[in-house]
Amino acid sequence: MIFNNRHYPKFFPKGCPPAQAEQKKVKVYRLVEKENITQKDFKSYVELGNKFNPTRNPKYGEYALSVNTNYDELCNSVKSVPYLKKRFKYIATGQTYICTGVVCHDKSKNQPSHHDWWLYEEALPHKYFKIVSKTGGDLP
Template sequence: MKKLFPDYFIKFELPEGAREELIQVYRACKSGKCDRESFLPSFEEKSCNESSLSDPADPSEYSLSTYEKPKDIKRFVSMDSDMEDPCRIAIGETNPVYGLVQRTKERKPECKSSHVDWWLYKDATPYTEFKIIDNFKEYLANYKKERDKNK
């Protein structure tokens, strides 16, 4: 895969801290599967309509939204009216072959979540390396137990 970004990347500047990094992340899958539809960057989800963006110069408007912590993806899903309940959550890594990443709080210190922006290269297929978590409620409970045990 060539490391070329989609043509609409001329509309904004990638942040200075964008880099290749493997980060374990969670993604909410609107289609219920790990497929292209569930892994569209925000701009493409909005049909590449600039007027639907809150700030066309904000790099986050063009990234694929992911989260490092399962509690944050759960909160996102509960606040997003486009998500069906129960929403399917996938887990995977931000493989650098598909694009550049940055933890949003590195650029926006006011960000309190574990949101990770992932700017995908043209024709990237990151969904091929993600897996749906069968029972996210149970997964989250086990994650919390494990985290508490290790404190």
């Protein structure tokens, strides 16, 4: 995959993403709402109209996408969080290619494989991520 525009969106505040975020290729899983993956499935918390929380750790996580490197852990999170179970019906997988943005391991105690992924302005992960299962189990 070749992608030359490595600029962050203009709405990112100064210092975002944080310095510890790095370019790396990692296989990840992401919750999506519908079987047809769209660009909306790869919008950050802020892009979806939510407010920035300056006390959140890691800083600027609301500008990133939440992804996990462990499939089973993500499945367990969906089962234990009613909001996630209600909103997200599918799990998709793909790569955090170096040319799409930077990644930072969140090291959440509830989801040790959770990562924040800050996309470059013109990255289009919805074009190469694939559905791997329904949140309630395998695809029929």
